[in-house]
Amino acid sequence: MHATRREVFKSSLAAAASAVLPNPRSHSPHRAVTPSELQANYAKCDAAAALPVFKRELFPDPVLIDTIELLHYKKSWLCRVRSRDGAEGLSISNSQQMEVLYPLFVQRIAPYFLGRDARDLEALMEEVTVYESNYKATGLAIFVPMATLEFAILDMFGKMSKRSIGLLISDKIYNPKINVYQANGERYITPELTIEHLQRDVAISKAKAIKFKLGGRMSHAETPAGRSEKLIPLVRKTFGDQMVISADANGSYTAAEAIPIGRLMQEYKYAFYEEPVPFDWYEDLKTVADALDIPMALGEQEPSTHNFRWVLANNSVGIVQQDMFYFGGMIRCMRVARMAAALGKQCIPHISSTGLGYLYMMHFVSAIPNSGPYHEFKEFNNDLPYTCATSTLRSDDNGAITVPTSPGVGVEIDPAYIAKHEVMKAVRPANFKDAV
Structure with missing residues (x-):
């Protein structure tokens, strides 16, 4: 069945490939699309998603x-x-x-x-x-x-x-090194303590980008009250204009609440705004996106390729964040990344925090032309005894990690x-x- 499908689509998809795979253009402000633009966007997404992923040949x-x-x-x-x-x-x-x-x-x-x-x-x-x-x-x-x-x-x-697994889903390695951003996952602490923890972790990772949490995590109640409004300018003032900064609301807001938070992020030149509203509030996400210039990011919880198609075609997101585990593997994730590339959008995958989550993410990012400039870094579980011959799997002094090039995943478990x-x-x- 697989071979037959390839034969059917071979000629049409080959023609579409050049339009799908090049590095995307820079983000443009979110704006409503016309009906004709929407249909054209859907056609680009469908052509991209139909391209074979695994290199069976x-x-x-x-x-x-x-x-x-x-x-x-x-x-x-x-x-x-x-x-x-x-x-x-x-x-x-x-x-x-x-x-x-x-x-x-x-x-x-x-x-x-x-x-x-x-x-x-x-x-x-x-x-x-x-x-x-x-x-x-x-x-x-x-x-x-x-x-x-x-x-x-x-x-x-x-x-x-x-071959590394990246070369099983792509013709080439686009990103032999991954620039990391340092994430802070704490939410119920003061802005000042959040800053302390970010400074501590950046000193170790040497990251040139950071991300922190906003709001109350799928709740409209924030603790301490007013934390986000204070933290957004404080992070910028602390780390300076050269630091790339983003923030993740984890679906904390309604559209009406999310928009002023986004405007504050724009004022302080933030890179992206992650999950401003609950992940499946697609119309509300579009409302927020239409009101702001900062790119919206979505995908950690998203289970549906078709829903990614909708938010991409409707210009509701600038960044897709599918998770290698939560979205069902690299083949499914690649289809979403290619749809995003076809519309000039970036892919910054979410990382599952246990086991080898960030290693699978790195192989995936190495194989896509439209990756974002920075990706989340999470340490291994120290209980896992492994060796890697081609990478330290730690960030260097420039805040970058080398993707392993050994066959397969590239690590050996004891x-x-x-x-x-x-x-x-x-x-x-x-x-x-x-x-x-």
Whole structure:
């Protein structure tokens, strides 16, 4: 099925590729689009999203999936995939989410892939959402298990082809280094203490950009009261004009509340305004975007490619922030990044904070031409014993991290540590037949 689809779209998509993939133009102020512009935007998004992502042509022979194992030890959740020919891939899941979602992985996601040709990864990632009516659990419930399995399969293909996983979803590496921004995730502390913590962390990361929290997190009650209005100018005055500054409201405001906050951010030359209203208040987001010049950013919670299409085509966002785990893997995330690129928008992915979340994010950012200038950096879980031959995975004196270039994900997990894990093995349903 995958090959047939490629043949059908080959000629038309090749023509569209040059319009989809170049570096986007700079952000323009949000403005309402005309009906004709809206239809043109939808057409660009659809052409971009239809382009194949996984580079199947690198693998001429079938790669049948033989076993899928979910490995558990304390707070660690790993996924190990093996092919019939002995190829192996490993991924590190989002442990916080997998702690409650592992039954879905073992019973509803992994079984569909057993005996299948892993080269059909794109089609399989779509089909598994229908298997056992998994689409009814759309969101983190199925997307974290799907992403966990996809990362292991990509790691396997990377090792087979001696390529980093970025080169399995892109023709080239656009960003061999990732400039980081230093985030502060605290919300219920004073502006002065927030400043202290940002200064402390920037001294370590050497970041040239920062981001902090606004509002009450999906609540219109802020503690301490008036914190955001005081903090926005204070951060700029403390860090100076050269620091790139953004802020995340996590859906704290109504449109009426969000607009004056955004105007204050514009006054102090902030880079972007993240989730000013609850993430699924699309019309309200558009109201805020239409009233402001500062780019809107959205995507951490977004489960739908079609909804991304709507906010992009309607010029409601300047930056998409899909999460590698929360949105179901790199293939789905790449489609959104390409839609954004087609409309001159940036992609600054959200990062899951556990395991190897920021490493998967770096590989993804390395593979897209429309990445933002700075990306969030989160430390590893120090309980994870790993080595990386091609990167320190820490920011240098210029606030940049080198993306690993070793095959697959680019890190090696201590085999003795892996051996401590309990194996939760997926079982193929009796009525399934091998792909070949």
